Amino acid sequence: SAVISQKPSRDICQRGTSLTIQCQVDSQVTMMFWYRQQPGQSLTLIATANQGSEATYESGFVIDKFPISRPNLTFSTLTVSNMSPEDSSIYLCSVEGVWGRAEAFFGQGTRLTVV
Amino acid sequence: GIQVEQSPPDLILQEGANSTLRCNFSDSVNNLQWFHQNPWGQLINLFYIPSGTKQNGRLSATTVATERYSLLYISSSQTTDSGVYFCAVGGSQGNLIFGKGTKLSVKP
Numbered sequence: 001s002a003v004i005s006q007k008p009s010r011d012i013c014q015r016g017t018s019l020t021i022q023c024q025v026d027s028q029v030t031m032m033f034w035y036r037q038q039p040g041q042s043l044t045l046i047a048t049a050n051q052g053s054e055a056t057y058e059s060g061f062v063i064d065k066f067p068i069s070r071p072n073l074t075f076s077t078l079t080v081s082n083m084s085p086e087d088s089s090i091y092l093c094s095v096e097g098v099w100g101r102a103e104a105f106f107g108q109g110t111r112l113t114v115v
Numbered sequence: 116g117i118q119v120e121q122s123p124p125d126l127i128l129q130e131g132a133n134s135t136l137r138c139n140f141s142d143s144v145n146n147l148q149w150f151h152q153n154p155w156g157q158l159i160n161l162f163y164i165p166s167g168t169k170q171n172g173r174l175s176a177t178t179v180a181t182e183r184y185s186l187l188y189i190s191s192s193q194t195t196d197s198g199v200y201f202c203a204v205g206g207s208q209g210n211l212i213f214g215k216g217t218k219l220s221v222k223p
Contacts, residue, residue, distance in 0.1 A: 031208075031209055033209075033210050033211075037156075041215075042201065042213045042214065042215045042216055043158075043201070043203075043211075043213045044213075045206070045208075045210045045211075045212075048208050048209070048210060056208065090156050092158065094210075094211070096209060096211075101163075102146075102163050103148055103160045103162075103163035104148060104160060104203075104211055105160060106150075106157075106158040106160075108156070108157055109156040109157065109158070111156060
């Protein structure tokens with residue numbers, strides 16, 4: 001069956017440190033998306049990860065804070081850098097239009113708490 | 116950009132009751148999806164429904180694209196239906212733009 005594997009599922013980190021989140025898809029996809037969900041809020045797009053080019057960031061998100069890698073068509077990482085308590089959120093990767101399906105699929109999410 | 120509004124923001128039901136969740140959007144769309152986020156944060160796609168009506172068990176959805184709204188119906192609700200229901204429409208980058216969600220609590 002179709003799988004998106006996201007790691008870690010949760011973490012508690014010290015402020016000032018960085019965390020790298022991994023997203024592995026069991027099919028080749030052109031675009032992968034990274035979203036943030038702050039506590040009690042909806043999902044907001046951070047960036048679109050394109051294979052072979054730099055990620056495209058949404059307003060309010062910058063590469064220095066959220067560097068993204070996309071080394072191939074099945075894998076991407078999002079790093080949350082120099083963390084502060086305001087970065088405590090659920091981070092989710094997503095793909096769309098794979099496995100012959102039009103809808104979007106999400107990884108399990110990474111629940112990050114910064115202390 | 117396109118705006119997505121969901122109502123109601125919160126809903127409390129007794130087990131076995133029916134409910135209707137609404138999603139209004141501000142511009143024409145060719146991609147509209149409904150999701151359920153469970154208490155553990157996992158997002159599950161319920162329907163891909165840019166227009167028309169679909170049914171899946173106790174759930175059904177209808178999108179009236181010309182009037183810019185979509186409805187999600189939940190019949191004979193169960194406690195496992197609890198969570199947050201999101202409506203999302205397609206953005207310019209191929210991404211999704213999410214509404215603020217409806218938080219559903221089903222009481223036994």
